[in-house]
Amino acid sequence: MHDIYQFVSGPLARLAFTVFVIGSLYRLVQMFVLVYRKEKFIFSFMSWKYSLRSIFHWIIPFAAVNMQQQPIMTLVTFTFHICLLVTPVFLLSHAVLWEERWNIRLWSLPDQLSDIMTLAVIGCCFFFWGRRIKLPEVRYLTFASDYALLGMVAAPFVTGLIAYHQWIDYPFFMILHILSGEILLMAVPFTRLSHMLFWPFTRAYMGSEFGNVRHARDW
Amino acid sequence: MNEPVKKVAEIIPDEGIDAGLARLTEDRIENTILRVLNGETGARLKVYVETCIHCGLCSEGCHYYLSYDKDPRYSPAGKVKQTLWEMIRKKGRVDKAFMRQAVVIAATQCNMCKRCAMYCPFGIDVAYLMSVVRRITHLLGLTPQYIQATAHSHSVNMNQMWIKEDEWPDTLQWQEDEARSEIPHLRIPLEKEGADIMYSVIGPEPKFQAQLIYQAAVIMNVAGVNWTMPATPGWDNSDMAMFTGDNELMGRIKRVHFETAGRLKVKKIVMGECGHAFRSVYDMGNRWLGWKMPPIPVFHAIEFYYDMIREGRIRIAQKYAEPVTFHDPCNVVRGRGLHEKARYVVNAMCDTLIEMHPNREHNYCCCAGGGVINCGPPYKMVRIDGNRIKAEQLFAVKARGARTLIAPCHNCHSGLEDINHYYGLEMNIKFIGDILYQVMKKP
Numbered sequence A: 001m002h003d004i005y006q007f008v009s010g011p012l013a014r015l016a017f018t019v020f021v022i023g024s025l026y027r028l029v030q031m032f033v034l035v036y037r038k039e040k041f042i043f044s045f046m047s048w049k050y051s052l053r054s055i056f057h058w059i060i061p062f063a064a065v066n067m068q069q070q071p072i073m074t075l076v077t078f079t080f081h082i083c084l085l086v087t088p089v090f091l092l093s094h095a096v097l098w099e100e101r102w103n104i105r106l107w108s109l110p111d112q113l114s115d116i117m118t119l120a121v122i123g124c125c126f127f128f129w130g131r132r133i134k135l136p137e138v139r140y141l142t143f144a145s146d147y148a149l150l151g152m153v154a155a156p157f158v159t160g161l162i163a164y165h166q167w168i169d170y171p172f173f174m175i176l177h178i179l180s181g182e183i184l185l186m187a188v189p190f191t192r193l194s195h196m197l198f199w200p201f202t203r204a205y206m207g208s209e210f211g212n213v214r215h216a217r218d219w
Numbered sequence B: 001m002n003e004p005v006k007k008v009a010e011i012i013p014d015e016g017i018d019a020g021l022a023r024l025t026e027d028r029i030e031n032t033i034l035r036v037l038n039g040e041t042g043a044r045l046k047v048y049v050e051t052c053i054h055c056g057l058c059s060e061g062c063h064y065y066l067s068y069d070k071d072p073r074y075s076p077a078g079k080v081k082q083t084l085w086e087m088i089r090k091k092g093r094v095d096k097a098f099m100r101q102a103v104v105i106a107a108t109q110c111n112m113c114k115r116c117a118m119y120c121p122f123g124i125d126v127a128y129l130m131s132v133v134r135r136i137t138h139l140l141g142l143t144p145q146y147i148q149a150t151a152h153s154h155s156v157n158m159n160q161m162w163i164k165e166d167e168w169p170d171t172l173q174w175q176e177d178e179a180r181s182e183i184p185h186l187r188i189p190l191e192k193e194g195a196d197i198m199y200s201v202i203g204p205e206p207k208f209q210a211q212l213i214y215q216a217a218v219i220m221n222v223a224g225v226n227w228t229m230p231a232t233p234g235w236d237n238s239d240m241a242m243f244t245g246d247n248e249l250m251g252r253i254k255r256v257h258f259e260t261a262g263r264l265k266v267k268k269i270v271m272g273e274c275g276h277a278f279r280s281v282y283d284m285g286n287r288w289l290g291w292k293m294p295p296i297p298v299f300h301a302i303e304f305y306y307d308m309i310r311e312g313r314i315r316i317a318q319k320y321a322e323p324v325t326f327h328d329p330c331n332v333v334r335g336r337g338l339h340e341k342a343r344y345v346v347n348a349m350c351d352t353l354i355e356m357h358p359n360r361e362h363n364y365c366c367c368a369g370g371g372v373i374n375c376g377p378p379y380k381m382v383r384i385d386g387n388r389i390k391a392e393q394l395f396a397v398k399a400r401g402a403r404t405l406i407a408p409c410h411n412c413h414s415g416l417e418d419i420n421h422y423y424g425l426e427m428n429i430k431f432i433g434d435i436l437y438q439v440m441k442k443p
């Protein structure tokens, strides 16, 4: 068990971060090269002002008309994304690791709060799962891979919660926790989770097209 | 779990599609799809397809989806699923039945109105994705017959309606004669080099709606602008090739239009009240030709009326009394942001404007645009049933007192007329020009 722990928390962790960073950069560079090679005209109407205007309107809860029309989804999706991004970075036990391994000192969340945020992520995953099953327009678009992605996102949080509270078999769940986190990280650049990388660009593009060419709002 | 792509319930016979299918082989389909996916498209397609998280949030953006009882097959992403996702997943190896369904979806179940782009959290542009499908079907020779016939007319005559070269100046002369009985010195100046404005219209105006040319001539004359119309091909600003995926023809059409304006050395082009033509001249055709913006500034009629009223060149004798409501056409509102100028004009002409909801950028499309109405009678009910939501929106504004519906776009007009009749709305549908001509001060 100890050897496995050493492996997943050492070399595999480094690999996961490397794949995540290099993979993400690769995807972004690939996108820019493609624009440069085939759709150069896109550069001609990109604008910082309208890109930021669009991004701004879509990161503020309820700023877009569709967010107002779907209030529950808006609440869930904002909660989900905030907790998903904040918890793993600022969790106290992760903060310790940041400092131990990379000598980065981060502010950290009180344990109780991170517990709540972890539960929130898991709850939101259930919500998304229910949505995929219940709403015909979402079910129609859902593939097995969509459930797999949901599972991949939920896994590190579920296992982390179990391991932190040491409810059952701590070492085993700790390893599972690390492993599932690493899988998730490595999956970001190469699955639909890559919307994490691309969304600022799709928004910036639509924002610029609407602002610069169409002189209209895009929210 | 993922549901299989279902067949559309009813297969509407269409010679353009069926004869095209008969000629195809699966190899040709595969090669053509790959040619477009790998050769012609770029980052937008790739990123849109890979970023889409299958959340369905774009659904509420689409009037087809809302009108067809929220049937997911009509949701924006649902249409992509039934077309591009499958083509990509199968690396182009799809069969004829699939292609038949794909062309019906792309050509008749999407108006390319881009409303859904405002509902997707990533701003994924399903209209663009449908245009990629149309490009594929064009290259395969699978375009619905009616719209292909108009594209052929463009190719042969450089106008949409098979109007011969001598019929065009004849029509203008006829309208000039008619208008002279109202304003004796009125002219429709032909081929006037160095005029400020070249006025261009769409093919159906001389063909069926010559009174619109009459009205425009009166407005131009009263406003006292220095204008002209070309006597040669290039007078038609419409463009069905843009909607069939025939980009090369789109380029030819726009080139003739711009070159005609260039030959006449005008300062700007003013276009009649048409939305799709504006999109072609302002956004699509110019870019295909390599111009970021049109080489000669282009103004939609709304902007022209706005300027004329603001500058006091056109005055209102007596405002239009019947309460009106205003339909924001996608191509000039979501496409050019003319909603406030349009309201300025409407308020200047009319006593009471009652807004429909939603409005401005969020207005529901007329369901005729994007070439759908041009696919002809076989699909008439697809778009009338597919826009029940528009009828509901209009009934609601009618209940609040609106009797006249102003729509400054030809496609919107025809589509809304169908909705008006079918659902028994009984509203008067008018162009801005109809009312302006009626209420303006004339000498």
Ligand code: SF4
Pocket: B061, B062, B063, B064, B075, B076, B079, B109, B110, B111, B112, B113, B114, B115, B116, B117, B126, B127, B365
């Ligand atoms: S009709 Fe309009 S809203 Fe519907 S899919 Fe097409 S572009 Fe989107």
Ligand code: SF4
Pocket: A141, B051, B052, B053, B054, B055, B056, B057, B058, B059, B076, B077, B119, B120, B121, B122, B123, B124
């Ligand atoms: S809203 Fe956007 S991301 Fe969601 S299914 Fe529609 S196109 Fe895809």
